Amino acid sequence: MRKTMTSMLAGIGLVLACGTSVYAQDKELTIFWAEWDPANYLQELVNLYEAESGVKVTVETTPWPDFQTKAFTEFNAKGSAYDMVVGDSQWLGAASEGGHYVDLTDFVKNNKVLETMAPATVKFYSEYPGNSGKYWSIPTEGDAVGWSYRKDWFEDPKEMEAFKAKYGYDLAVPKTWKELTDIAEFFNRPDQNRYGIAIYTQNQYDGLAMGVENAIFSYGGELGDYATFKVDGVINSDKNVAALENYRKLFGLTPPGWTNAFFTENNQAITENLAAMSMNYFAFFPALVNEASNPNAKVTGFFANPAGPGGDQFAALGGQGISIVSYSENKEEAMKFLEWFIKDETQKKWAELGGYTCNKAVLESAEFQNATPYNKAFYETMFKVKDFWAVPEYAELLQQLNQRVYPYVVNGQGTAKETLDALAADWNATFKKYNRVQ
Numbered sequence: 001m002r003k004t005m006t007s008m009l010a011g012i013g014l015v016l017a018c019g020t021s022v023y024a025q026d027k028e029l030t031i032f033w034a035e036w037d038p039a040n041y042l043q044e045l046v047n048l049y050e051a052e053s054g055v056k057v058t059v060e061t062t063p064w065p066d067f068q069t070k071a072f073t074e075f076n077a078k079g080s081a082y083d084m085v086v087g088d089s090q091w092l093g094a095a096s097e098g099g100h101y102v103d104l105t106d107f108v109k110n111n112k113v114l115e116t117m118a119p120a121t122v123k124f125y126s127e128y129p130g131n132s133g134k135y136w137s138i139p140t141e142g143d144a145v146g147w148s149y150r151k152d153w154f155e156d157p158k159e160m161e162a163f164k165a166k167y168g169y170d171l172a173v174p175k176t177w178k179e180l181t182d183i184a185e186f187f188n189r190p191d192q193n194r195y196g197i198a199i200y201t202q203n204q205y206d207g208l209a210m211g212v213e214n215a216i217f218s219y220g221g222e223l224g225d226y227a228t229f230k231v232d233g234v235i236n237s238d239k240n241v242a243a244l245e246n247y248r249k250l251f252g253l254t255p256p257g258w259t260n261a262f263f264t265e266n267n268q269a270i271t272e273n274l275a276a277m278s279m280n281y282f283a284f285f286p287a288l289v290n291e292a293s294n295p296n297a298k299v300t301g302f303f304a305n306p307a308g309p310g311g312d313q314f315a316a317l318g319g320q321g322i323s324i325v326s327y328s329e330n331k332e333e334a335m336k337f338l339e340w341f342i343k344d345e346t347q348k349k350w351a352e353l354g355g356y357t358c359n360k361a362v363l364e365s366a367e368f369q370n371a372t373p374y375n376k377a378f379y380e381t382m383f384k385v386k387d388f389w390a391v392p393e394y395a396e397l398l399q400q401l402n403q404r405v406y407p408y409v410v411n412g413q414g415t416a417k418e419t420l421d422a423l424a425a426d427w428n429a430t431f432k433k434y435n436r437v438q
Contacts, residue, residue, distance in 0.1 A: 130226030
């Protein structure tokens with residue numbers, strides 16, 4: 001008996017010496033996310049956590065079209081299948097007001113998340129309501145809308161000479177939306193099956209919205225006041241009218257039939273030699289530096305969204321934050337995981353695996369910025385992002401934007417001012433319906 005007890009104690013001592021507890025070995029965590037490459041990278045990352053802590057973490061995935069439905073079905077049932085979820089920023093309102101997310105305000109403050117993560121990412125991935133100082137997630141997969149371009153077209157001496165003669169300045173990566181528009185106009189040659197630019201136009205979800213936001217935010221405009229829900233005079237401001245007019249002009253410089261374009265089509269604009277520049281999420285740029293998927297990989301470059309007429313430079317936010325599900329039976333263990341996840345060394349590894357970190361120290365490092373052809377543009381962008389409404393009724397607001405803006409951008413119906421005036425009326429009515437405004 002003594003020998004058996006001695007062996008048991010020795011075994012426990014060995015486990016503790018390895019930094020793992022018997023209690024930890026019994027714990028498991030499940031993270032729910034959409035089915036795509038970053039979820040695979042996250043599984044690789046959390047395997048390291050298991051090796052360190054003894055806590056097994058599984059990243060469960062489902063196809064993107066089912067992601068939100070499956071998540072909220074589980075939330076509404078108050079199910080405990082998921083301990084954490086990597087959810088879209090637009091979910092913050094519905095998930096927090098519905099009691100589905102754990103309030104992480106104290107966690108964010110105590111662990112100095114506001115200091116370690118790019119401030120704009122905390123504001124839009126984590127905070128709800130806007131400017132409330134209440135936080136519901138930790139920035140996880142940073143993403144935003146940026147640009148790819150054909151370096152060989154830009155650097156062709158004959159093209160450079162012709163551009164300089166026509167526009168009076170050197171052909172280079174555009175620093176402003178005016179330069180972006182000039183370059184798109186210059187390279188638009190339908191008779192050669194070459195076009196100036198590829199932009200988002202798909203209006204089934206948020207493609208068109210992301211593209212238009214890229215223009216609006218850089219023109220110094222806003223979608224509305226996220227604290228008071230005032231939209232009249234904001235979404236239909238003179239700045240936004242000018243931004244939408246410019247977006248409509250760019251549409252006229254896209255390849256033929258570019259009326260339902262999102263991330264797949266916009267990558268094809270580069271791989272199939274269709275356009276000089278192409279808008280897309282950074283999450284889809286890895287395919288453009290892979291010679292197997294892009295025959296033009298060696299001559300494809302990247303840049304951040306340019307500044308508008310007043311010098312404002314922002315980009316539409318994509319990506320997600322990780323939240324603890326309030327119905328989880330492992331909330332304390334999930335908190336410990338988040339403490340590990342936000343460490344600088346963990347974020348560095350996350351970036352190395354292929355995740356898009358929001359960690360300031362990693363983003364600002366030369367090692368990160370030089371790791372891929374698009375990382376420097378990503379670094380520049382993640383400190384200058386803005387987002388769509390995160391209120392529970394965001395889907396209605398998004399649908400209204402699509403219904404108003406698409407006919408103008410793609411078909412030229414009405415004017416930009418008429419379009420945005422009508423959208424302001426739509427949004428104001430929606431906010432009244434939900435008692436956001438009187």
